[in-house]
Amino acid sequence: MQNKINRFLLDFSVLSIFRRGSKNIFIFFVFTLLIFLLSSILFISNSIKSELDTTLNELPDITVQRLQAGRAINMPLSRVDRLLAIEGVKAVIPRVWGYYYFANAGVNFSVVGIDSFEDQYRDLYSKLCDKFDFDRLKKDSGMLVGVGVKKILQNSFYGDYFNFVKPDGGLTKIKIDGVFKGDTKLESNDIILLTSQKAREIFGMNKNEAVDFVVKVANPTEIPNIARKITTLYPDSRVVTKEDLSISYQNLFDYKSGLFLALFVISAFTFFMIIYDKASGISSDEKREIGILKAVGWKIDDILKEKFYEAFILSFASFVTALCLSLFYVYFLNAPLLKNIFIGYSTLKPAFDLPFAFDFQTNAIIFFLTVPIYIAATIIPSWRVASMDADEVMR
Amino acid sequence: MIELKNVTKEFKIGAKDKVTALKDINLHVGKGETVLLKGPSGSGKSTILSLIAALNKPTSGEVIVDGKRVSKLADNFTALFRRENIGFIFQRYNLIPTLSAKENVIVPLIPSNPDPIKLEKRLQELFSSFSLDSKMGVIVKNLSGGEQQRVAIMRSLINNPTIIIADEPTANLDKKLSLEFIEILRKLKSSENSIVIASHDPLFFDLDFIDRQIDIQNGEIQCY
Amino acid sequence: MLLTPEIITILTLDFIFIFFGLIAFVISIKIVKSWDLNSTSQAQYKLEKQSFLVSTIIKYIFIVKLPLFLFFIFTADKLSDIITGAMCGAGVVNSVSFGSSMFFYKILNLYIFGFWLVLNNYDLKKENQPYTKYKFWLYIFGFIFLLTEVYLEIDFFLSLDVSKLVSCCGTLFSAASKSSISFIYNIDKIYFVYIFYAVFLFLLLGFMLKNSIAILLGNISFVFISIISLIMFFGTYIYQLPTHHCPFCMLQKDYYYIGYVLYVTLYIGTFYGVSGAIMSILEKRKEKFYYNVSMIFNTIYTLIISAYPIVYFIKNGVWL
Numbered sequence: 001m002q003n004k005i006n007r008f009l010l011d012f013s014v015l016s017i018f019r020r021g022s023k024n025i026f027i028f029f030v031f032t033l034l035i036f037l038l039s040s041i042l043f044i045s046n047s048i049k050s051e052l053d054t055t056l057n058e059l060p061d062i063t064v065q066r067l068q069a070g071r072a073i074n075m076p077l078s079r080v081d082r083l084l085a086i087e088g089v090k091a092v093i094p095r096v097w098g099y100y101y102f103a104n105a106g107v108n109f110s111v112v113g114i115d116s117f118e119d120q121y122r123d124l125y126s127k128l129c130d131k132f133d134f135d136r137l138k139k140d141s142g143m144l145v146g147v148g149v150k151k152i153l154q155n156s157f158y159g160d161y162f163n164f165v166k167p168d169g170g171l172t173k174i175k176i177d178g179v180f181k182g183d184t185k186l187e188s189n190d191i192i193l194l195t196s197q198k199a200r201e202i203f204g205m206n207k208n209e210a211v212d213f214v215v216k217v218a219n220p221t222e223i224p225n226i227a228r229k230i231t232t233l234y235p236d237s238r239v240v241t242k243e244d245l246s247i248s249y250q251n252l253f254d255y256k257s258g259l260f261l262a263l264f265v266i267s268a269f270t271f272f273m274i275i276y277d278k279a280s281g282i283s284s285d286e287k288r289e290i291g292i293l294k295a296v297g298w299k300i301d302d303i304l305k306e307k308f309y310e311a312f313i314l315s316f317a318s319f320v321t322a323l324c325l326s327l328f329y330v331y332f333l334n335a336p337l338l339k340n341i342f343i344g345y346s347t348l349k350p351a352f353d354l355p356f357a358f359d360f361q362t363n364a365i366i367f368f369l370t371v372p373i374y375i376a377a378t379i380i381p382s383w384r385v386a387s388m389d390a391d392e393v394m395r
Numbered sequence: 396m397i398e399l400k401n402v403t404k405e406f407k408i409g410a411k412d413k414v415t416a417l418k419d420i421n422l423h424v425g426k427g428e429t430v431l432l433k434g435p436s437g438s439g440k441s442t443i444l445s446l447i448a449a450l451n452k453p454t455s456g457e458v459i460v461d462g463k464r465v466s467k468l469a470d471n472f473t474a475l476f477r478r479e480n481i482g483f484i485f486q487r488y489n490l491i492p493t494l495s496a497k498e499n500v501i502v503p504l505i506p507s508n509p510d511p512i513k514l515e516k517r518l519q520e521l522f523s524s525f526s527l528d529s530k531m532g533v534i535v536k537n538l539s540g541g542e543q544q545r546v547a548i549m550r551s552l553i554n555n556p557t558i559i560i561a562d563e564p565t566a567n568l569d570k571k572l573s574l575e576f577i578e579i580l581r582k583l584k585s586s587e588n589s590i591v592i593a594s595h596d597p598l599f600f601d602l603d604f605i606d607r608q609i610d611i612q613n614g615e616i617q618c619y
Numbered sequence: 620m621l622l623t624p625e626i627i628t629i630l631t632l633d634f635i636f637i638f639f640g641l642i643a644f645v646i647s648i649k650i651v652k653s654w655d656l657n658s659t660s661q662a663q664y665k666l667e668k669q670s671f672l673v674s675t676i677i678k679y680i681f682i683v684k685l686p687l688f689l690f691f692i693f694t695a696d697k698l699s700d701i702i703t704g705a706m707c708g709a710g711v712v713n714s715v716s717f718g719s720s721m722f723f724y725k726i727l728n729l730y731i732f733g734f735w736l737v738l739n740n741y742d743l744k745k746e747n748q749p750y751t752k753y754k755f756w757l758y759i760f761g762f763i764f765l766l767t768e769v770y771l772e773i774d775f776f777l778s779l780d781v782s783k784l785v786s787c788c789g790t791l792f793s794a795a796s797k798s799s800i801s802f803i804y805n806i807d808k809i810y811f812v813y814i815f816y817a818v819f820l821f822l823l824l825g826f827m828l829k830n831s832i833a834i835l836l837g838n839i840s841f842v843f844i845s846i847i848s849l850i851m852f853f854g855t856y857i858y859q860l861p862t863h864h865c866p867f868c869m870l871q872k873d874y875y876y877i878g879y880v881l882y883v884t885l886y887i888g889t890f891y892g893v894s895g896a897i898m899s900i901l902e903k904r905k906e907k908f909y910y911n912v913s914m915i916f917n918t919i920y921t922l923i924i925s926a927y928p929i930v931y932f933i934k935n936g937v938w939l
Contacts, residue, residue, distance in 0.1 A: 006508040008504070012505055255622060261627045262622070265627060265631050292489050292491070294474065295483050297477040298506050302506035304671065361693065368687065369628050369631060373635065376639065379639065386671070387671060389451070454659070455659075470668075470671075
């Protein structure tokens with residue numbers, strides 16, 4: 001099977017595509033648009049997925065909340081010691097955090113209270129504590145804010161401080177000590193870091209309460225066991241492990257992109273019909289051309305090969321163009337409109353950039369769902385053309 | 396060289412009706428011979444040409460070229476046979492209008508993926524013998540009628556054919572171009588080539604280099 | 620049922636294969652029944668034209684199937700992230716009882732469809748088209764195998780369950796497991812090494828003597844012994860772990876995707892060997908081109924796979 005690529009045939013095919021310009025431009029345009037949509041959706045979902053993966057990795061092994069009437073309420077700090085007594089538990093960290101609605105800009109900030117370096121449960125915060133002086137933060141009761149927060153505050157003319165409105169209507173003025181940029185933008189863009197004491201003050205929380213506990217476990221394989229023990233100890237608690245979250249996120253995303261893909265497959269088949277139709281309609285010029293080719297010694301196979309080259313060049317060009325367009329659209333323009341499909345709450349949160357996540361797998365999916373389908377649609381029309389009686393040209 | 400034995404060709408029209416285009420034709424064209432098939436349009440001249448070139452198969456009878464029964468060959472081999480032996484000159488040139496002169500001429504060789512260096516040499520030879528060297532890269536539809544005609548002839552010669560077939564070559568030409576064509580044809584005649592022309596153009600009727608004229612009426616040979 | 624983008628992609632292409640495969644199947648049956656090259660009837664003329672549609676469809680299926688097979692393995696590997704307990708594709712594939720037979724059909728079809736194209740190529744080179752009926756018979760069986768493969772594949776995707784606990788490859792490829800091949804774990808693995816090199820030498824001998832039967836049998840045995848010895852012996856050197864027998868993990872990045880290189884060379888080598896040998900028998904002359912390609916790739920496979928234990932021995936001074 002010596003299938004050398006025939007450069008002359010390739011040239012001929014390219015010229016052939018241009019010869020039937022208007023028809024092919026239409027196909028190229030529709031096909032590129034279709035691939036563009038598909039690849040943009042997959043790129044966005046990939047990007048958010050990789051963002052979440054990073055976040056999930058930093059998540060605590062176990063999070064414990066307290067439920068009352070099915071809603072999460074604050075945890076009394078008195079429970080810490082009994083949880084620490086469970087074998088295998090390395091640390092229990094009470095967290096003070098919550099959302100602060102900034103009515104002026106119509107966005108939510110995540111306010112996170114931190115205590116000291118030793119207590120930190122997330123790499124990001126410990127890194128920040130390293131970089132910024134925690135003692136200073138404590139001394140002048142200031143705060144660190146994410147880039148997104150800083151931008152929004154500036155727009156509302158808060159240059160170096162911010163007035164929080166407490167539940168009782170009083171104001172708490174807090175100085176901005178610094179601005180940080182996290183590894184993952186989705187997560188840390190809207191964060192305000194300050195001392196737990198100040199956080200309690202803003203939220204109007206009791207001194208001996210926390211929002212939830214984070215439990216660190218020495219041996220990861222013990223996580224399910226310990227989770228079970230906690231539920232037995234405090235039946236009113238909801239225990240969430242890192243793995244639970246990871247699987248449910250993964251499923252959610254596969255489901256969302258799967259749903260989209262199912263829609264895509266339907267439109268791809270519609271497209272299949274369009275191509276089939278377009279390729280079947282042979283003009284008299286084209287008929288005569290095939291007649292000439294056959295008369296001068298082209299085999300059916302040669303014509304089929306030429307048609308295959310045409311289909312491949314056209315679809316592959318669409319594929320590459322669409323891929324470049326959607327790379328630009330997703331990672332440079334930040335995917336306006338389409339992004340919202342995946343992040344329902346995006347209007348409530350400060351804007352974020354999609355991180356660059358480009359993998360072989362996604363491109364293979366896009367390729368397999370487009371180029372072979374296009375070529376398949378041209379098989380029968382091409383064969384019809386190629387097996388036409390050659391003596392037409394003589395009549 | 397070329398032999399038609401008891402060839403009958405019928406064309407189906409619709410489901411039942413058929414038209415007999417050729418009736419029991421026997422014809423022999425020798426090596427180096429130039430033959431003119433004449434007769435009104437619709438008499439079956441073009442059908443004979445398409446049978447010789449194996450573009451079509453006879454309903455009964457045999458077509459033998461160079462000892463090969465081309466009427467029995469499968470598509471793959473009829474195409475190869477044409478590629479190796481036949482040079483075709485069509486009515487109205489039948490060039491691909493948006494390709495350049497050079498691209499049109501190499502069309503018959505494309506499937507065999509020729510060696511680019513040898514091909515270039517052959518093209519130079521051909522184009523200079525037809526004094527079109529300067530027009531190689533020009534898109535065919537921008538060439539004059541006479542130039543297009545020469546391109547069509549070059550295309551039929553690129554594969555060094557042993558049989559040249561011309562189907563109503565002067566049908567759409569003015570007198571000057573027709574005479575030009577006849578001069579080219581005269582030069583092509585050699586002891587190696589057989590030439591078969593189908594035409595009802597009176598210009599062909601008394602040419603010295605045409606060895607035989609065959610009159611065809613209603614699918615039958617009138618006089619040998 | 621999992622609705623991941625990968626699965627949707629594979630199912631969509633399966634649908635296209637079946638659709639076109641069916642058209643080709645119907646034409647093949649007509650051709651097998653009434654092909655007569657000597658006839659000048661319209662019916663025969665039509666069949667001749669339709670035979671080109673069949674070969675185009677088969678070419679299409681084969682060309683798409685080759686990369687899709689690699690994509691399938693890739694997908695199985697990726698699914699192992701989601702499916703509890705599976706560490707690599709082996710766990711995922713074996714989470715259903717017919718996983719390995721599905722794989723067998725997938726590989727078998729790659730050989731059949733590839734060989735069809737070889738046969739087609741020879742057939743169209745001769746004026747009397749001597750292999751026409753053979754090749755359409757071959758396709759009729761090929762299509763049935765294709766249907767079986769697609770059926771198993773759909774069933775496979777339907778039975779995948781995120782919440783079901785599956786075995787990781789460590790337990791699948793061990794003497795304790797009850798899988799069909801586990802009995803061979805009780806045989807001393809050094810025998811497989813002997814057999815592997817013996818078959819390779821047999822191939823080499825067949826190649827030097829240009830004996831078609833020897834090359835045919837040699838290549839078929841080479842496929843099986845290569846895979847078995849890879850699981851039993853050579854794989855452990857790729858992983859540098861005497862208990863790790865998985866034929867899938869070597870496809871992962873941690874082992875520099877060496878699995879893809881090994882399987883592709885093995886496929887090319889044995890495919891050319893088997894096709895060349897069959898064609899030599901049919902044509903009654905030696906198909907040297909096929910033999911050469913086959914021998915080159917089989918040798919490359921043998922050299923790569925032998926390098927692992929040898930390098931290990933040189934570095935560590937002991938065998939695993």
